[in-house]
Amino acid sequence: MKQLIVAPAPHAHSGDSVRRNMLLVILALMPAYAVAVVEFGWGALITAAISVLACICTEYVISRYVLKEQRQTIGDLSAVLTGLLLAFNLPSTIDWWIVIIGAVVAIGIGKMTFGGLGQNPFNPALVGRVFLLIAYPAQMTTWPTPQGFNGAYVDAETGATPLYYLKHIVKAGDSSVIDQLPSLMDSFLGVMGGSLGEVSAAALLIGGIFLICCRVITWHIPVAILGTVACFCACTGLAGALPEGLDTCHYIGYELLSGGLMLGAFFMATDYVTSPMSAWGKIIFGIGIGFIVMVIRTWGNYPEGMSFAILIMNACVPLLNKIRPQHFGEPKKA
Amino acid sequence: MRTFKIGGVHPQDNKQYSAHQAIKECPLPKQAIIPLVQHIGAPAQAVVEVGKKVKVGELLAKAGGFVSANICSPVSGTITKIGEWTDAWGAPGQAIYIDVEGDEWLPEIDRKPDLVHQCTLEPKEIIDKIAAAGIVGLGGACFPTHVKLLPPPGKKAEVLIVNGVECEPYLTCDHQLMMEHGEEIIIGIQILKKALGVQRAIIGIENNKPDAIAHMRELAEKQLGIEVMPLKLRYPQGGEKQLIDATIGRQVPSGALPIEVGAVVDNVATIYAVYEAVQKNKPLISRVMTVTGKSVKNPGNYCVRFGTPIEEVIELAGGVPVDTGKVIGGGPMMGRAMDHIENMPANKRLSGLLFLPEAECIRPEQENCIRCGKCVQACPMGLEPYLLQRLSELEMWDELEKHDIMDCIDCGCCVFTCPAHRRLLDGIRPGKAKVGAILRERAAAAKK
Numbered sequence: 001m002k003q004l005i006v007a008p009a010p011h012a013h014s015g016d017s018v019r020r021n022m023l024l025v026i027l028a029l030m031p032a033y034a035v036a037v038v039e040f041g042w043g044a045l046i047t048a049a050i051s052v053l054a055c056i057c058t059e060y061v062i063s064r065y066v067l068k069e070q071r072q073t074i075g076d077l078s079a080v081l082t083g084l085l086l087a088f089n090l091p092s093t094i095d096w097w098i099v100i101i102g103a104v105v106a107i108g109i110g111k112m113t114f115g116g117l118g119q120n121p122f123n124p125a126l127v128g129r130v131f132l133l134i135a136y137p138a139q140m141t142t143w144p145t146p147q148g149f150n151g152a153y154v155d156a157e158t159g160a161t162p163l164y165y166l167k168h169i170v171k172a173g174d175s176s177v178i179d180q181l182p183s184l185m186d187s188f189l190g191v192m193g194g195s196l197g198e199v200s201a202a203a204l205l206i207g208g209i210f211l212i213c214c215r216v217i218t219w220h221i222p223v224a225i226l227g228t229v230a231c232f233c234a235c236t237g238l239a240g241a242l243p244e245g246l247d248t249c250h251y252i253g254y255e256l257l258s259g260g261l262m263l264g265a266f267f268m269a270t271d272y273v274t275s276p277m278s279a280w281g282k283i284i285f286g287i288g289i290g291f292i293v294m295v296i297r298t299w300g301n302y303p304e305g306m307s308f309a310i311l312i313m314n315a316c317v318p319l320l321n322k323i324r325p326q327h328f329g330e331p332k333k334a
Numbered sequence: 335m336r337t338f339k340i341g342g343v344h345p346q347d348n349k350q351y352s353a354h355q356a357i358k359e360c361p362l363p364k365q366a367i368i369p370l371v372q373h374i375g376a377p378a379q380a381v382v383e384v385g386k387k388v389k390v391g392e393l394l395a396k397a398g399g400f401v402s403a404n405i406c407s408p409v410s411g412t413i414t415k416i417g418e419w420t421d422a423w424g425a426p427g428q429a430i431y432i433d434v435e436g437d438e439w440l441p442e443i444d445r446k447p448d449l450v451h452q453c454t455l456e457p458k459e460i461i462d463k464i465a466a467a468g469i470v471g472l473g474g475a476c477f478p479t480h481v482k483l484l485p486p487p488g489k490k491a492e493v494l495i496v497n498g499v500e501c502e503p504y505l506t507c508d509h510q511l512m513m514e515h516g517e518e519i520i521i522g523i524q525i526l527k528k529a530l531g532v533q534r535a536i537i538g539i540e541n542n543k544p545d546a547i548a549h550m551r552e553l554a555e556k557q558l559g560i561e562v563m564p565l566k567l568r569y570p571q572g573g574e575k576q577l578i579d580a581t582i583g584r585q586v587p588s589g590a591l592p593i594e595v596g597a598v599v600d601n602v603a604t605i606y607a608v609y610e611a612v613q614k615n616k617p618l619i620s621r622v623m624t625v626t627g628k629s630v631k632n633p634g635n636y637c638v639r640f641g642t643p644i645e646e647v648i649e650l651a652g653g654v655p656v657d658t659g660k661v662i663g664g665g666p667m668m669g670r671a672m673d674h675i676e677n678m679p680a681n682k683r684l685s686g687l688l689f690l691p692e693a694e695c696i697r698p699e700q701e702n703c704i705r706c707g708k709c710v711q712a713c714p715m716g717l718e719p720y721l722l723q724r725l726s727e728l729e730m731w732d733e734l735e736k737h738d739i740m741d742c743i744d745c746g747c748c749v750f751t752c753p754a755h756r757r758l759l760d761g762i763r764p765g766k767a768k769v770g771a772i773l774r775e776r777a778a779a780a781k782k
Contacts, residue, residue, distance in 0.1 A: 005659045005695045006673050008760055010746030011688075012345050012503065012666040016708070016753040018701055076701065118702035118754075218711070277707035277718065327716040327738065328340050328575065329587045 018117070021272070022077035024216045028207035029084055029267065035190050035200040036092070039146035043092030044196050048084060050096050054103030055083030062112040069116075078117050082106055085125035088197025088263060089307070090132070093144045098136055102128040122314045123274045126307045133307070143193040161193050162258045163303040170236070170251075170298060175243040184250065187257035194259065201257040208266030217270040220279055224286020225265040225293075229255055232294040260306035261293065269310050276320040285320055288313045335541060337566040338576040339585075341714035343747045345503050345569055345667060347542055352506045352626040354545075355634035357514055360650055360680075362437060366409045366641025368394060368430040369419060372682040373470040374477050375401035380430060386413050391440035391617050394430055397465070403478040403682075404468035408619035408639040410438040422644075422663065422672035429679075432641065442615045449517055450613040453525050460529040460612055467611035468682075469618045473497055473508075473572060473601030474664065476683050479608070482600070483529050485593045492596030494526055494535040495581050496605060498550070499565065499572035501540060502665025505686045507622040508602050510635040512539075512546045516553045519602050522609035523560055530598055536581045537562045537602075540571060569667060570745040574599045576714055588741050603685075623647065623680060627689030629655035638680040644687060645675055651687075659692030666690070667746045701754040709748035709758060715741045719748035723758045726765030734769050742766055 036044040059079040063069045073079075086106050090099060106128025114120040133140045143161055165180045182192045190200025198204070211217045233255050237248025255261070260268075269275060269289055276285050289309045296305025371377045376399035382388060388407045395405040411434040419429035439445060455463070465480035485491055496519075500508040512519060523535050537554065539547045541564045554560040565571055565580050575586045577599060584595040592599055600608075603621060610616040619640055626633040631652025638647055648654055654661070654675070662669040663684050672678070709719040717738055725734045739762065748758045 004661055004672060004674065005692070006671045007660070007695070007697060008757070008763070009662075009669060009671075009744075010667045010750050010759075011660060011662055011669070011671065011690060011695070012746075012750060013698075013755070014343065014345070014751050016751065017698075017755070018704055018753050021704075021706070021753055071699075073701075116702060118704045272704045272706035275705075277705065277710045277720070324737075325710050325713070325716050325718065326340060327588070328579075328714065328741065329585045329590075 018076045018078070021216050022081050024214050025211065025267065026077065026081055026084060028210045028216075029088070029197065031203035031206045032088070032197050032200055032263070033084075035203045036088075036196045039190065039199065040092035040144060040196060041147065041149035043144065046096070047090055047092050047094060047099055047196060048087040050099045051087035051090070051103050052080055052083030054100045055079045055086065055107050058104050058107040059112065062108060063116065067112070067116075073117055076117060079107060082111070082124045085197075085267060086128045088267075089125065089129040089195050089260065091140065091143045092196045093142065094139055098132060098139055101135075102132045105131045118273055120273055121317070122311055123268055123271050126268060126311055130307050130311060143195065145193045146191060146199075161303065162187060162254060163297065166254055166258065167297060167303045169243055169246060170241065173243045175245040178245045181254065184253045184257065187254060192258075198260045198263040201262045204262040204266060208262070211266065211270075217266070218279070218282065220282035221270050221275060221286040222265040224283045225261070225269060225290040226256060228287045228290025229261065229294055232291065236298070255294070255297070259297075259304040264289070264293075264306040264310055268306075269313070274314045274317060276317050276323070278321070278323050278325040280325075281320040281323040284323070285313050285317070288316065335564055335566040336580050337568050338571060338579040338714060340716045341712050341747060342568040342570065342576075343712050343750050344567070345750060347567070348503045349506050349509070349542065351504070351628065351630065351633040352624050352635060353509060354513075355506070355510065357510055357622055357635045357637050358650070360636045360638040360642055360647050362409060362434055362639060363642045363646055364434055365414075365643075366411070366432045366434055366639070367419065367643065367677065367679040368405060368408070368432065368641045369421065369679065369681055370395050370405065370428040370430070372405060372476065372640070373403040374475060375399060375403070377428065378402060378405045380416055380428070382413055382416075382430065384413050384416055387411070387435075388413065388432065389438045389440050390619065391443050391615075397478070401478055401481055403470050404466060404617070406468055406617035406619055407432065408641050409434045411435040419677070422674060422678040423670055424673050444614040444616070449521065451521060453521075453528065453612060455612065457529045457531060460525055463612050464529075464608055467607070467617035469604060469607045469611060470682050471601055472603035472607065472621055472682065472685065474668065474683075474685060475574075479600065479604055482598055483526070489593045490596065491530045491532050491593060491598045492534070493582060493598075494523065494530060494532050495577060495597055495599045496523060496535060496537040497572055497574075497577055497599055497601045498537050498539040498543075498546065499577060500543070501569045501572040502667055502669070503569075504626050504688050505624045505665045506626070507624045507635050507685060509543050509546055511606055511622050512550055512602055515606055516549050518609040519550075519605050520553050520557055520560065521613065522605035524557065525608060525612050526598075526600065526605060527559065532598075533559050535560045538565050538571070538577055538581050539563070540565050540567045542567050570714055570743070570747065573714065573743055573745060575743070588738060618682065621680070621682065621685075623684060624686035625651040626686065627655065627658075627691075629657050629691055630689050631655070640681050641679045643676075644678050644680055644684070647680060648675065648687065655689050655691070657691040657693070658689045659695035660690040662688040662690060664688070667750070668744060697757070698755040700756050703756055704754055706753060708751045708753065712747040712751040714745060714747060715743060717742060719758045719762065720756075722765060723756070723761035726761040729768075731765075731769055731772055734765050735773070739766050739769050740773070
């Protein structure tokens with residue numbers, strides 16, 4: 001008889017893989033990407049293509065020629081996902097070379113310097129994005145208004161985002177620009193200016209719920225973030241800090257539906273590598289993000305703070321991982 | 335529908351191959367090999383000599399300690415050798431070899447098929463009979479059953495939980511036993527309730543066996559204090575602690591025994607053996623085994639006398655399939671892959687033989703841990719498998735103890751679920767062995 005194969009139990013596997021998870025997240029981003037293409041036309045297509053390609057190339061070159069790894073990891077699709085997420089965080093009209101710099105920073109500094117997938121403490125796409133935000137502030141905060149394929153790629157008409165107005169209204173107590181805000185429905189569907197992939201809350205929500213249903217992510221982080229933001233806004237409203245013409249419900253709606261909140265809550269903060277393991281760890285992580293983003297949005301210098309909030313909480317993850325999951329059985333007897 | 339509260343996974347149950355196959359008797363072998371370790375605890379001590387003629391049911395080896403079990407002869411014949419023997423996984427031990435001659439049983443064993451309902455024995459007598467019959471837990475752990483029936487002073491059993499869960503994929507022997515010997519199991523439950531002095535028994539059965547649930551319910555209806563509880567399909571529901579949690583909602587504390595929460599758990603096959611021992615004077619000399627796999631010709635449930643070489647059982651099931659990669663003793667989640675099938679007898683520990691095709695035996699290469707936390711979500715004991723594996727690799731024994739590595743039940747949920755195909759248990763098992771040794775040393779030092 002031929003030699004039998006001997007290996008320790010278990011002899012069955014769920015069939016899950018890193019690649020499958022990455023693929024499902026990419027799939028879940030597709031509704032939002034479709035909205036981006038419809039709204040921003042060629043800009044959305046070109047920016048995303050450059051970003052994804054640049055991320056893959058950077059990972060391959062570093063892994064193959066700098067680290068001299070035997071096995072290449074681009075097949076796990078994590079670089080594709082990073083590239084896509086980076087593009088989602090950029091204005092669609094941004095120059096191509098800025099996208100490449102962002103991708104090189106995201107993969108090169110954000111991920112590969114730490115040893116590749118699974119080792120990075122910070123979300124690579126956000127490292128790239130924040131680097132660009134600091135290095136090229138003007139280009140990074142010039143958002144085109146949605147014009148589809150009609151608008152010329154470089155000369156798009158640009159405008160301030162709802163968050164910019166919102167900050168002005170709340171911080172300066174100036175209610176004169178309230179009519180500049182889009183309707184809540186437009187905010188929900190995404191008919192407004194903003195970064196490529198963040199505009200349509202509806203499309204992002206569909207993708208996020210899809211991920212929860214596929215058990216790729218759990219509900220803890222997104223619910224904690226959105227809940228905290230809503231609570232924070234409600235408190236602001238109840239404290240009477242809102243100027244006349246803006247009621248609490250609309251304020252909560254605008255904060256939840258604008259900027260990178262939905263994208264961040266469902267797709268960036270839930271990044272496996274840079275979020276905590278246990279259920280309570282995830283909830284605290286989400287609350288932290290929600291709180292920090294509102295502090296930045298309300299009192300900070302930037303109109304949007306999702307990237308910073310996530311990165312700051314990423315730094316807390318090793319600490320949050322000290323929170324143990326619920327243990328089976330009553331406390332130990334001495 | 336009830337189930338346990340923490341973790342768990344949903345492996346494909348693959349029970350279709352051997353489910354509903356009537357239990358077939360396996361013919362007697364020419365030579366029987368009887369290992370002296372067929373249970374958890376001290377090896378049994380042989381009480382026979384080479385050349386002695388034995389009958390079916392005669393004591394071959396007596397329990398070698400408090401936690402140990404008798405071994406009675408499953409065949410009649412002449413003892414030819416008592417000596418070294420290696421099991422299918424390469425572990426050395428002692429075994430008694432018997433040349434089988436005819437099939438002569440001890441006269442006190444009742445071999446008539448009719449049911450014996452009445453049991454007038456006192457609890458002490460019942461427990462003695464169970465101990466004499468060499469009964470151990472047939473669900474997999476092989477813990478001597480009589481030891482469970484003797485709670486330590488100050489502890490009182492409140493409920494008997496009957497394990498009819500069979501959560502391991504592929505295995506169907508307990509299912510079929512419930513279908514064919516439900517009456518005996520019900521009588522066995524009443525006997526055990528009497529031995530323990532409890533009023534209540536719960537039979538836990540997973541909802542992938544609706545026929546067994548209906549059948550046992552029908553039988554239990556006429557009985558006092560026996561309840562059938564369907565449980566939501568989820569692995570490892572058959573784990574003792576998980577089953578107690580699922581049925582009565584109590585969690586056994588870390589490091590404690592089920593009796594701590596007033597529960598005693600016994601498998602249906604064990605209870606069937608109790609019936610036979612107490613009512614029919616028949617010691618534990620055979621069990622039902624599932625022989626199964628995608629490519630097995632006649633997968634089914636076979637009643638096999640201990641000592642029968644498994645090759646003969648496999649022959650009955652249509653031989654070793656050509657595409658076989660692994661032969662697993664037990665199910666795919668916790669069963670162990672055999673190194674060879676020669677010289678390996680059926681015994682109390684072997685609940686089944688699973689043939690996995692070579693194509694299903696490839697272990698994909700490990701990737702980096704992506705810290706997804708799926709192992710944490712899956713762990714039914716609420717541990718952090720990724721951390722335990724890492725700490726084991728780093729040999730940080732104190733940290734491992736603090737992170738409750740001793741609570742790991744080896745169920746394999748973490749490895750099953752890991753998307754990066756990390757072999758978490760390969761690291762955790764040695765860590766657990768080492769920490770266990772340290773704890774025992776410390777306890778011994780404290781005694782001095």
